[in-house]
Amino acid sequence: MDLTLTGLAFSAAPGEAAGVALNGKREAWLAAGRGFLEDPKKPKAVHDEKVARLALAAAGIELGGVVHDTALYSYLLQPTTAKHALEDVAVRRLSLRLSGSVAEKADFVGRLAGLLRPEVEGQELVTVFEAIEQPLAAVLAEMEQTGVRLDPRALEEMSAEFDKEIDALTRRTYQLAGVEFNLNSPKQLGEILYEKLQLPLPRRRGKTQAASTAADVLEELAELHELPARVLEYRELAKLKSTYIDVLPAKIHPRTGRLHTSFHQTGTATGRLSSSDPNLQNIPIRTELGNRIRAAFVAEPGWQLLGADYSQIELRVLAHLSDDPVLVEAFQRGEDIHARTAQEVLGVPPLGQTGEHRRVAKMINFGIIYGLTAYGLARRLGIEPAEAQRYIDAYFRRYAGVKEFREQLLEEVRGMGYARTLFGRRRPIPEIGSRNANQRNFAERTALNSPLQGTAADLIKLAMIEIHRRLRQEGLRTRMLLQVHDELLFEGPETEAGRATELVKAAMERVQLPGGVRLKVPLVVGTGLGPNWAALK
DNA sequence: CTGGAAAGCGCC
């Protein structure tokens, strides 16, 4: 089909998806497709630009022919703005409101493409758009449509079991409090802890100065009284039950029998994806009970799940961007980075290191990525701020390249007003020049973190595009299911698991930066196969 | 009854 597409819009009736393509003469074609997924919770409409792409494909319009995407343009230009649906962008950029007709949408898309494309070009965002976001959209659409299999019976069993335990913990807590109250209410719990039981009031936190009952506070109070200990147990169970155990089975699609998340490509300030309805990027893994929920994500009979994750990707990006000799050398030699930091900062040679040394070093490494303060590190390590400050000073002495990088980066962001990833993706940080120290400190943490988190996001997105292409090229049936920031989940026939593993690992390790740039440090990828998501060892 | 803010917490 000979179309010069200059835009994409979307509109949908129940069970139907429609794509609108627009050419240079502002004539619109409507391509409708039936049989796309309906959201059982929202039977009204599909309403998603990725589905519109599939509708176009169904009508024989090549996805490769699409050259503009106004939602993605708008996002790349203003990633800290929340909404990029056509309605929102039209109001923001054209001061025009949609009346609803498909032809009007097509018209607006055309006008917006003409307005936004030159801005994208002027801000050197074309590479990010063409090499990353545009090709990624179709990959995400396919992942959403594929969905992931969930064993609802496993969760139903857990539901009954959790009910019993939650009930027992509730009764025990009431007994310890000497009164019944709403355990889900931090306000009521605070009254019990700090008034009735006279437990020591923690430092007031947050803008409301409410008496905190957060987990780290309760952990300390648990040394003094049984009640906070039981509340912590109650909270873990209640959280898992209300957020996952009771919700996920209800979201299994009646026609596919699988769970279909939505991946949002225009939802984060840094370039990461997000996931919702349900969010499959926050499935529990940390605790024993949580891991049982993860184990309910399973492969079809005769198939296996394949997991692949980047190891320490943000620290590797930091090594590349900063060119710090110690950090680069450590990664080039394949060292355990937390052990190396323990050696550099705590002065303990690898063979003399205890678990505690490593825990502290790990906290410091993570803290660096997030722009830690002495106070924050002290609170997390349970030490004095002065001691934490000595660690931070020691870190920047030993990793002088990181210190230098941070200073140059802040200087650049002050001058430009935005931070950039290795690929040129931007994040505006206007508060970097604020006279309010609070705002400015926050901005400086953002300025350091955004290029690290954002470059890591760029890298895995590139890997996803390449993996999708190669799986297809090799004729494999293995399909991509989920992305969880530095991890990918696949499902495929057992018979091709070996080939798929090699393909995925190779693509992730050899991910090519636009312009043929190579990272100064290797990208290390771990893989695992198993019948369920918790068993990918 | 609905919407939104807050608190809290799941993940990377």
Next chain:
DNA sequence: AAAGGGCGCTTTCCAG
């Protein structure tokens, strides 16, 4: 004055 970056979901609580 706050005190580590990025998300989404649940519950409570309160205002309209």
